[in-house]
Amino acid sequence: MADPSVFQILKSNAVLWQAPVGEAVPNVSVLAGVVWGGNWVRMGATQAPLTMLYEDERTDINVEETLAPVLRYKTSEKVVLETVLAEFDVDYLALMTEGTVSVDAGAGALVAYDELPVGNRAALTVYHFGFEGIQVQSDGALWPIRVFIARANIKLGGELSFSKREDDYTGVPITIEGLASTDMAADKLFKIQQMKSIA
Numbered sequence: 001m002a003d004p005s006v007f008q009i010l011k012s013n014a015v016l017w018q019a020p021v022g023e024a025v026p027n028v029s030v031l032a033g034v035v036w037g038g039n040w041v042r043m044g045a046t047q048a049p050l051t052m053l054y055e056d057e058r059t060d061i062n063v064e065e066t067l068a069p070v071l072r073y074k075t076s077e078k079v080v081l082e083t084v085l086a087e088f089d090v091d092y093l094a095l096m097t098e099g100t101v102s103v104d105a106g107a108g109a110l111v112a113y114d115e116l117p118v119g120n121r122a123a124l125t126v127y128h129f130g131f132e133g134i135q136v137q138s139d140g141a142l143w144p145i146r147v148f149i150a151r152a153n154i155k156l157g158g159e160l161s162f163s164k165r166e167d168d169y170t171g172v173p174i175t176i177e178g179l180a181s182t183d184m185a186a187d188k189l190f191k192i193q194q195m196k197s198i199a
Contacts, residue, residue: 010145050082057074080177092172093116101114101115
């Protein structure tokens with residue numbers, strides 16, 4: 001561990017990205033705030049902070065000779081991301097509802113529209129998610145903090161509120177729930193990258 005540094009304090013929003021499972025994470029040379037490239041798609045503006053919860057359940061190993069446990073093991077773990085998207089867009093809603101958007105481009109006097117049928121689908125699509133926060137250094141350089149969940153599902157994380165009387169506007173709450181790797185040798189649920197220098 002290094003000496004304390006105020007430039008390790010993180011005061012930043014988070015930019016959320018989504019990609020197909022198996023998509024390579026952006027190269028560490030990709031600077032903060034820059035498009036990740038490849039098949040990474042930004043999830044748009046957010047109305048609320050992005051929260052990340054990692055938690056596990058544990059079991060104690062006890063023996064008759066001691067009052068306290070002698071060992072402790074994890075028995076389960078999970079990682080969950082939550083935020084509220086600021087944009088009401090059927091393409092985002094399709095990710096959360098397992099629907100498919102059909103596009104009618106319209107022509108002449110016909111109105112263009114997108115349509116999203118929802119329901120009666122049990123299978124859940126698995127995606128690769130990542131997000132980025134930024135640490136500002138003493139010289140003004142921006143160093144990214146990135147978190148990647150290689151396999152996860154996404155769903156609507158709450159009610160959609162439509163009102164003319166409330167102070168706020170309609171946001172789309174989302175919940176992203178991590179999955180274990182299908183490669184038992186790659187036993188990581190998620191990973192965090194913290195930039196330490198700029199090339």
